[in-house]
Amino acid sequence: MEQEQNPWQITGEKNVYDNKWINVTEYDVINPSGGKGIYGKVHFKNLAVAVVPVDAEGNVYLVGQYRFTIDEYSWEIPEGGCPEGSDPLDTAKRELLEETGLIAGEWTEIMQMHLSNSVTDELAYIYLAKQLLQANAEPEETEQLQVKKLPFNTVYEMVMDGRIKDALTVAAVLKVKLMLDKN
Template sequence: MTHINRNKFEEITLSTQPVFQGRVISLQVDTVRLPNGETATREIVKHPGAVAVLALLNDRMLVVEQYRKPLEKSQVEIPAGKLDAGEDPLDAAKRELEEETGYRCGSIEKICSFYTSPGFADEILHLYVAQDLTKGTVKLDEDEFLECESLSLEEAQQYIREQRISDAKTITAVYAWQAYKLTGSF
């Protein structure tokens, strides 16, 4: 068996210059040594990580519509949010589900984790599927304005075609749901 050198592309950090520290993200510029010995700079967004929930209720997925300022438009997305410092992703997923949709789950399992934009950010997103939902209480953040609705798989696919759903976490969740309906497993 051939051994693969996974570090052959490693970039060694020579220095880090903090640029911005916000409530959610920070920005830094790293000077790195490239594998060929040259140096380059990398602009890096640091993020605490996030969770997202494919919440299934009566063969429909719960989604929220909210305005996304970077896109200058409203988007339909699955419930999601950032991790608080030291928070377990499973606990965060349950919290975000209830805060944004008003539902609690009887069962929840992890589908996968993925990096959202590894070319410039370290944000990792943990995607869960929640089922056996019961009504709880919506608890939106003071600066959060959204509406919750439910979609069939066909409606979600149509929203993707119309770009009403256009974020990676929701598209991933829709395709995971489609695979589940075909195979019986996530």
């Protein structure tokens, strides 16, 4: 028998932290076994949006940047934040142009996913972009980016051997690989 109702009881809550990107709330709870405790939740004020840009030759464009939160350099597909109430596809188009200078003529939503449902409510939309045209990149002031164009199979190998660890990129590349294998 499936359990689809919420077994958690909230007995209190307090706002712990708030800025323009996230809000952290601590809840007093009674857990599913009846024990009292606390549970923290990070609410993201943006949706996560990512794009797998694939050209006519089957190359994927990756963006490299130093990620402050993990203190290391990361190769990823173009990604960004979609403000609450905004259209994720419009944000995907903006991020692709900002980070790579590419404009896509064909867009397909390939998946939605929760990124860390144990402590956050962050939701991601991932798109496949094709029919690419090169324009000028317009990175934000917080971005010092490199762009690489690599064959899809090379990017897939980078995911499989751990050179790419970014969650959105890993999920998106594996999804596209399954799509390619099906067709």
